[in-house]
Amino acid sequence: MNLLKENTLEAEIAKILVVEDERAIARDLKESLEHLGYCVPAIASSSAEAIALAEIWHPDLILMDIVLEDSERDGIETAQEIRDQFRVPVVYLTAHATTTILERAKATDPFGYLLKPFREKDLWVAIETALKRHRLERALHEREEWLSHILSSMGDGVIVFDTESRIRFINPVAESLTGWTETEAIDQPIQHIFHLICEKERSPLLSTLLQTVFHGELFYLLLDTLLITKSGQEVPIFDSAAPLRDRQGVVTGGIRGLRLNNTPVMQEEW
Structure with missing residues (x-):
């Protein structure tokens, strides 16, 4: 696993917000992420907490449990609100991969899925893929805004x-x-x-x-x-x-x- 950590971009350590209402899973996930070289500034256990922490920390990525038992909104609704407000990429965590759930999740344009239980290597691959896609989309968006400004002028x-x-x-x-x-x-x-x-x-x-x-x-x-x-x-x-x-x-x-x-x-x- 050291190889995975070495391959993580050291010049800019990604901040990852974990949204998981089961404390033991959240703790293990935090340890795995830090072992891979990421920064975990906070862990949220509810929808309201996730939105508040996203505004405070401005994470590079959010790992979002789809099922949040003690919350008014589930992970899918929470992810949509976070994307709308902060444009932060989301990777879903779920042990319930039903067709209905996946269709609802797909509508929020997620950057990936991880089915529980998953290996640390799968976690790393999902995160790096999501971060790379987000960087490319952000660069494209900035280029389009720049071009639009030129054409408008x-x-x-x-x-x-x-x-x-x-x-x-x-x-x-x-x-x-x-x-x-x-x-x-x-x-x-x-x-x-x-x-x-x-x-x-x-x-x-x-x-x-x-x-x-x-x-x-x-x-x-x-x-x-x-x-x-x-x-x-x-x-x-x-x-x-x-x-x-x-x-x-x-x-x-x-x-x-x-x-x-x-x-x-x-x-x-x-």
Whole structure:
């Protein structure tokens, strides 16, 4: 077991809150965790105590017994409240792996399960897997917030959509141009929200834009393009779009850039 302890990240010792109403099991669990190199700042035996200790200690992970006998809420309800308030990952401990319990637990998006009784090695694997997943999700969330901040600060309208043509992001400038708020637009098919037409031919242009992007190509509309806003107003714009790709190069959606076309109309001299 020394090997497990050596493999635990020493640079940043994880704090683990134990929620277990059976004192003997809680004590043994604390000893195992400390033997593996983790820090156990507290043990909770009820739902209310678990929530209070989570707020005090800000643990990196919680080991949550699903069945809390002397508590108003069971471990699943408690885990959901802790996730909502503190975004702390939870690994469930249970000796009752019924289908009903597992379905309820799954709905709270847990980071793992451990069936009692379990070996110390299984405990370590479950914890390290949960901590790694949480670090990755947190990094992804921070990256998405950073990207959202950048896109929101841009002077052009920006609309991001997925391969089903559903809107995933719209920045304030795009809201102003189109008349649609982010709340109204998110998850809606882009065809239902934004309409583009050629000013001269009065023909729709959005389907051509989507086809071009989903084929992995750039799309530009620089002249004679009108955006029909939510109120029905026709606004001259420059419109461009580019495919979004994952690390393997697969197209996962697209991003549109909108800008008012303030170019004055040149009158022909006679």
